[in-house]
Amino acid sequence: MIAFILRRIMQLVPVLLGVTLLTFLLFNLLPGNMALAILGPDASAEAIAHLQEKLGLNQPIMLRYLQWLGHVLTGDFGWSEVQAQPVLPTILQRFPVTLEIILLGQLIGVVLAVPAAVLVALRPQRWLDRLVGMLAYGAIATPRFLLGLLLILAFSVYLRLLPSTGFVPLLANVGENLRSVTLPAVTIGVLEFAVYFRVLRAEMLRNLAEDFVLAARAKGISPLRAVLRHVLRNSAVALVTVIGVGFGPLVSGAVIVESLFSLPGAGDLLVNSIYQRDAVMVQGVVVVVAATVVLVNLLVDIAHMWLDPRIQLLDG
Amino acid sequence: MTARTALRSLFRVVRRLPAGTETWLWAAVLALVAAGCYVGPFVLPLPSPEATDFANALAPIGSPGHWLGTDALGRDLLARCLYGGRVSLTVSIGAVAIGLVVGGTLGIIAGYRGGIVDACISRCLDVLFAFPGLVLALIVASYLGPSLRNVTLAIGFYTVPAYARMARAGALRVREHNFVRAAQMFGGGGWYVGARHILPNVLFLILTYAFVLIGIAMVIEAGLSFLGLGVPPPQPSWGQLIAMGKQDISDAPHIALVPGLFLFVTIAAFNRLGDILQARDG
Amino acid sequence: MHAETGVVDPLLEARALTQVFRLPAMLPFRPPRVVHAVSEVSFTLAPGACLGLVGETGCGKSTLARSIMQAPPPAAGDVLFQGQSLVTADRETRRALRRQMQYVFQDPFASLDPTWRIADLVAEPLRIAGWDGPRARVRTEEVLLAVGIDPIRYGARRPREVSGGQCQRIAVARALALSPALLICDEVVSGLDVSIQAQLLNLFVELRRSFGLAYLFISHDLGVVRHLSDRVAVMYLGRIVEIGPSDALYRRPRHPYTAALLGAVPSVSRGEAARRRLRVKLTGELPSPLAPPSGCRFRTRCPRAEARCAAETPSLLADTAGHAVACHFPLADAASADQPRPTLSLSPTRP
Numbered sequence: 046m047i048a049f050i051l052r053r054i055m056q057l058v059p060v061l062l063g064v065t066l067l068t069f070l071l072f073n074l075l076p077g078n079m080a081l082a083i084l085g086p087d088a089s090a091e092a093i094a095h096l097q098e099k100l101g102l103n104q105p106i107m108l109r110y111l112q113w114l115g116h117v118l119t120g121d122f123g124w125s126e127v128q129a130q131p132v133l134p135t136i137l138q139r140f141p142v143t144l145e146i147i148l149l150g151q152l153i154g155v156v157l158a159v160p161a162a163v164l165v166a167l168r169p170q171r172w173l174d175r176l177v178g179m180l181a182y183g184a185i186a187t188p189r190f191l192l193g194l195l196l197i198l199a200f201s202v203y204l205r206l207l208p209s210t211g212f213v214p215l216l217a218n219v220g221e222n223l224r225s226v227t228l229p230a231v232t233i234g235v236l237e238f239a240v241y242f243r244v245l246r247a248e249m250l251r252n253l254a255e256d257f258v259l260a261a262r263a264k265g266i267s268p269l270r271a272v273l274r275h276v277l278r279n280s281a282v283a284l285v286t287v288i289g290v291g292f293g294p295l296v297s298g299a300v301i302v303e304s305l306f307s308l309p310g311a312g313d314l315l316v317n318s319i320y321q322r323d324a325v326m327v328q329g330v331v332v333v334v335a336a337t338v339v340l341v342n343l344l345v346d347i348a349h350m351w352l353d354p355r356i357q358l359l360d361g
Numbered sequence: 362m363t364a365r366t367a368l369r370s371l372f373r374v375v376r377r378l379p380a381g382t383e384t385w386l387w388a389a390v391l392a393l394v395a396a397g398c399y400v401g402p403f404v405l406p407l408p409s410p411e412a413t414d415f416a417n418a419l420a421p422i423g424s425p426g427h428w429l430g431t432d433a434l435g436r437d438l439l440a441r442c443l444y445g446g447r448v449s450l451t452v453s454i455g456a457v458a459i460g461l462v463v464g465g466t467l468g469i470i471a472g473y474r475g476g477i478v479d480a481c482i483s484r485c486l487d488v489l490f491a492f493p494g495l496v497l498a499l500i501v502a503s504y505l506g507p508s509l510r511n512v513t514l515a516i517g518f519y520t521v522p523a524y525a526r527m528a529r530a531g532a533l534r535v536r537e538h539n540f541v542r543a544a545q546m547f548g549g550g551g552w553y554v555g556a557r558h559i560l561p562n563v564l565f566l567i568l569t570y571a572f573v574l575i576g577i578a579m580v581i582e583a584g585l586s587f588l589g590l591g592v593p594p595p596q597p598s599w600g601q602l603i604a605m606g607k608q609d610i611s612d613a614p615h616i617a618l619v620p621g622l623f624l625f626v627t628i629a630a631f632n633r634l635g636d637i638l639q640a641r642d643g
Numbered sequence: 644m645h646a647e648t649g650v651v652d653p654l655l656e657a658r659a660l661t662q663v664f665r666l667p668a669m670l671p672f673r674p675p676r677v678v679h680a681v682s683e684v685s686f687t688l689a690p691g692a693c694l695g696l697v698g699e700t701g702c703g704k705s706t707l708a709r710s711i712m713q714a715p716p717p718a719a720g721d722v723l724f725q726g727q728s729l730v731t732a733d734r735e736t737r738r739a740l741r742r743q744m745q746y747v748f749q750d751p752f753a754s755l756d757p758t759w760r761i762a763d764l765v766a767e768p769l770r771i772a773g774w775d776g777p778r779a780r781v782r783t784e785e786v787l788l789a790v791g792i793d794p795i796r797y798g799a800r801r802p803r804e805v806s807g808g809q810c811q812r813i814a815v816a817r818a819l820a821l822s823p824a825l826l827i828c829d830e831v832v833s834g835l836d837v838s839i840q841a842q843l844l845n846l847f848v849e850l851r852r853s854f855g856l857a858y859l860f861i862s863h864d865l866g867v868v869r870h871l872s873d874r875v876a877v878m879y880l881g882r883i884v885e886i887g888p889s890d891a892l893y894r895r896p897r898h899p900y901t902a903a904l905l906g907a908v909p910s911v912s913r914g915e916a917a918r919r920r921l922r923v924k925l926t927g928e929l930p931s932p933l934a935p936p937s938g939c940r941f942r943t944r945c946p947r948a949e950a951r952c953a954a955e956t957p958s959l960l961a962d963t964a965g966h967a968v969a970c971h972f973p974l975a976d977a978a979s980a981d982q983p984r985p986t987l988s989l990s991p992t993r994p
Contacts, residue, residue: 063488071500186629188580190587190600191621194607202611297495301584305607315496316588319503331500335491539754543817546714546746547768548738561758 049350053343064335065117069110072324117332127323135314135326136333142212142310143299149230150295151288154237158284159277161238162245166253166276177242184239189298193232193305200228210307229302233295244287248280282352289345293338384637390630394623398446410440411595419613432602432616433609442620445597448509449624452592453578455513457571460520465567467521468528473536473559474551483529486522494519494577495584502585507593512585516578527570531563538562572635576628583624599624652726653687654857655711655744655825660684660720662703662710678932680706682881683720685959690824693851693858695872695889697865697904699929703881704861708827711859712746713737725824742772745818749830751810755802762787762798765817772821786816789853790846808839812846819850827859832867844870865904869893874965877901880932880940883959887966897968899945939971947972 116123122132165174184192201209207228213221253276261274300312307313311330318326401407408414408427414435422430429439471482489497494516502515535541536559544554585591586600594601599620606617662681681703688694696704710717713729722729724740732740745768748754755764762783769779787794790812802810811831818826828847832840848871850856862868868875869889876886877900885898896902930936930943938956942948951971961967 059484060487060491063484064491067488067492072504182629182633183625186576186632187625188583188587188600188628190584191603191624194603194610194617194621198610198614202614293491293493295493297493297581297584300495300499301587304588315499316590319499319590327500331492331496334493334496338493339491539748539750540756542714543746543748543754544756544767544771546712546741547771548741549771553771558756562756565758 050347053346057339057343060339061336064339065114065332066110068328068331068335069113070106072328073106073109122329122332123325125318125323125326127321128318128326130326132326132329133333136311136330139309139311139314140333142308143296143303143312146226146229146233146302146308146310147292147295147299149226150233150298151237151291153230153234154241155284155288157234157238158241158245161242162249162280163273163277165246166249174246178246181239181242184235187236189232189236189301190305192235193228193302196228196232197305212306212308226308229306229308232302232305233298236298237291237295240291241284241287245280245284248283249276252276252279282349285352286345286349289341289348292341292345296334296338381637384634387630387633387637390626391634394446394627394630395450398443398450401443402440405443407440407443408437410436410444410597412436419609419616421613422615422619429619430613430615432605433613438602438616438619441597441602442599442623445599445602445620446623446627448592448596448598449579449582449586449600449627452509452513452516452582452598453575456516456520456578456582457524457575459513459517460524460574461567461571463517464521464524464526465528465564468525468530469532469555469559469563471525472529472532472563473555479529482525486525489518489522490526495581498581498585499588499590503590507590509592509596512582512592515585516581519581520574520578523574524567524570527567528563531566532559534566535559535562569635569638572631572638574635576631576635579624579628579631651689653723654690654692654725655688655859656723657684657686657707657711658721658723660707660710660717660722662706663718676933679881679935680932681710681717682935684878684881684883685720686876686883686886688825688857688859691851691855691857692874693860693872695868695875696859696861696878697863697868697875698878700863701929701932702878703932704863704878705829707878708746708829708859708861711827712741712744742768742821743823744825744827745821745823746827747811747814747818747829747831749833751807751814752802754814755810757802759801760798761792761800761802761805761813762794764802765813765820768817768820782820783816786819787813789819789850790816792816806839807835808842811835811843815846815850819854822854823856825857825859827861829861830863833862833864840867847871865893877904880930880935882940882969884941884970885966885968886959887961887968888964891964891966895974897966897973898941898970899947899974900941902974939969 113123120133122136124131125135128135161177165177168174197209200207208225209228212225296312299310300315302308303310303313304316311334315327315330315334318330414431414437416435418431418433418435420427420431420435422428424430427437427439429437429442431437432441467482467486471479497518498512498515501518502512505511505515541554541558544558549557582591582598583600583603586598587604589601589604591600592598602620603617603624606614606620609616660681661683664678664680666676666678684707686694696707698704709715711722711729713722716730721731724744727736727740729737729740755761759767762780765787766774766779766783769782774782783798784794787797792809792812797805797809797813802813805813815826815831832843835843844867847858847860851858858871860868860871872889874887875889875892876883877892877898878884879900885892885896885901892901893905896905928944930940936943936953938954939945939948939952942952945952949972955971957969957971959967959969
């Protein structure tokens with residue numbers, strides 16, 4: 046088990062290095078002089094040259110990469126000229142907002158998906174199954190911003206129940222915070238529900254057909270208990286995997302949702318930094334995001350292996 | 362020659378579509394949307410998508426002369442939706458085509474060769490996979506400069522690893538078959554076996570994935586456009602239209618919802634067709 | 644063929660052929676695990692003759708066949724085809740020699756690319772060898788007719804559209820395309836209906852007669868092998884334990900393993916049953932090829948095993964009739980009074 050974890054961590058290192066390299070190259074290799082981009086098209090030649098010198102843009106690219114990497118590893122992600130803020134602290138300040146909506150969204154997804162899947166497992170192939178299935182299908186086909194707009198239309202405009210913009214930090218006022226976060230979290234949660242439901246349903250139907258369920262039923266356990274105790278537990282592995290693997294795409298979703306609802310999260314920071322052509326900040330956000338995704342995938346792998354011992358034997 | 366094999370595989374996949382009503386329904390939907398977007402503007406008596414008409418701004422659905430209403434500047438919504446569809450479809454299909462060609466080739470090479478080549482390619486794919494799709498497309502598109510070609514390329518950064526992974530898995534399976542061993546025993550070299558035996562069989566496995574991937578690419582493109590970082594105006598795109606409709610959502614929700622409906626239906630059609638095909642295969 | 648002695652040079656000769664597979668170790672810093680698939684196998688095959696190769700699943704028959712084809716090349720030992728060593732030959736010679744040996748696989752559908760047409764499948768070896776289109780087409784029709792498949796009706800079809808038996812015939816046709824001298828058939832009739840099996844076997848007999856083909860016929864089914872083969876070799880856990888003329892081997896098996904295998908074959912003939920007085924009962928399970936038993940590999944299941952069997956690996960010793968057995972205590976038969984004497988030397992530097 047430990048050997049497995051260690052091996053996985055060792056595989057991580059080149060990937061993380063690759064992530065930093067790709068990010069750096071993407072920003073520093075592409076056409077478009079960075080100093081020019083920062084200062085705008087009417088900047089004078091001297092100003093551009095001066096900024097280039099100041100930012101060290103004249104050195105060979107690998108050298109700049111290594112310098113930057115060195116700073117990053119010590120926690121110094123640099124300073125954003127454009128927004129006049131230190132990069133890493135700004136990102137870290139905004140990250141909890143993003144995390145909050147992602148986690149809440151996943152929670153909503155699970156809370157909706159599990160009962161729905163249990164119901165369907167008890168009564169497959171009936172109208173309920175088809176109805177929920179179609180709903181899930183519709184949810185998947187709807188881009189998040191569209192769904193968000195619909196929710197805003199329904200709950201903010203027509204019903205005037207929930208705010209469509211603005212964010213109250215969790216520590217300031219829990220109630221207000223939850224109110225401001227509800228619509229964004231639901232926007233994320235609905236799509237997650239659809240994905241979780243489909244996976245869970247497939248897993249449970251597959252497990253229902255297995256012998257051990259038949260044995261349990263033969264012992265006289267009611268269908269509900271059989272499903273809850275035996276089937277659900279075995280299907281949990283697949284669900285955990287989907288939740289974990291879904292984290293990456295959810296960051297994309299968070300970017301959209303934060304933009305739509307004007308939430309001060311990391312995604313909003315990313316988009317604004319892109320608007321302002323703040324390369325340093327964008328670089329920092331992307332590295333943090335990618336590294337987080339890689340780490341989350343590692344955790345998912347470990348959890349997966351821990352939950353399902355069979356994987357251990359297959360790992361080569 | 363390989364292109365001909367590819368086309369043949371595509372035809373075979375399409376021929377295998379079950380003749381159920383649902384398949385025909387969704388295929389018809391797609392055909393209708395594609396026809397509407399690419400051919401419609403030539404055939405239908407529509408005003409230009411950029412023609413402003415302030416007198417008729419914010420007209421609701423069913424207004425005379427503007428079947429689907431107008432936006433805040435009086436531009437005809439139907440025209441804008443159809444032209445916007447062109448962009449969304451072209452970008453998505455283009456990005457998936459890039460993914461199939463580049464990603465498919467990389468994946469097949471990685472899966473068939475194995476060894477160091479596979480390890481290198483797989484590590485590169487892992488790096489690309491660490492970036493969420495939209496984020497990757499965002500930064501590539503914004504730094505290449507927004508244009509139809511660049512947005513397609515940017516989304517291609519997402520589709521290439523996705524397809525490469527599938528193609529690699531397919532190649533790993535196919536190369537164990539005895540017909541591959543037979544060709545090798547006859548003296549067929551690596552490229553020969555790869556192109557004549559591995560490729561056609563893997564293509565067959567991964568072509569069905571194209572549909573679902575197009576659906577995903579459309580969502581990403583719409584997201585990019587919604588954020589204002591996709592294909593730039595004056596070319597409309599569904600995501601863009603929805604973004605612009607957001608401001609008037611209280612007074613004239615149809616401005617955002619009509620393109621939203623187009624988007625939804627098209628994505629649903631691609632997803633559903635992809636699912637049907639995959640269910641057929643599995 | 645030696646003019647003086649009249650002894651024919653063997654078409655195929657295997658000398659101390661050894662093949663191993665390396666599996667990665669279970670834990671880090673441990674040595675890799677080695678699977679001893681084939682260990683020091685030697686035999687000869689005359690032109691136009693048929694050698695049957697039998698044994699349990701996992702005894703190394705297919706691995707042996709593939710090593711002969713150099714796919715992949717053996718870890719040790721040599722393979723001589725028409726007198727030339729395949730192992731030490733350069734690429735050109737090896738390619739030319741390999742065209743004279745063709746391989747037919749077990750699962751007919753799996754050995755034919757489902758995306759290709761039948762005519763193209765049969766012509767594939769020709770095209771790879773550089774034949775031009777029209778010549779290849781003519782030859783394709785020839786071989787398809789030779790195996791009883793109508794090229795006009797079936798040429799444009801795909802493997803999925805024909806039956807298993809027909810597929811196997813097509814595979815054989817493909818193997819015949821380059822006029823090989825040797826056909827290696829790996830479990831080619833397993834998995835087919837018995838009636839189809841019979842048809843296919845008759846086809847093999849006929850092809851042998853028409854083209855003078857030599858066969859290395861691999862099967863786990865003893866009945867099938869007997870029908871076709873002049874000589875039979877029995878393999879166990881990577882070694883040949885008995886080899887000899889098929890009649891002699893079937894009537895008077897000398898190795899306990901062979902006798903056990905034969906004991907499991909249902910037989911209608913009462914005469915044979917009576918002659919098979921010694922019935923050998925097998926005990927235990929097949930040992931793992933990762934750690935084969937020392938000395939005689941069969942000793943863990945052999946009811947006749949003694950201390951000597953663990954200490955000393957028996958070598959193949961033949962009697963005058965060319966019937967060789969690798970056993971310290973071979974089954975004696977009342978009819979044969981011959982004493983075993985060494986015939987086959989296992990060193991690669993045989994004069």
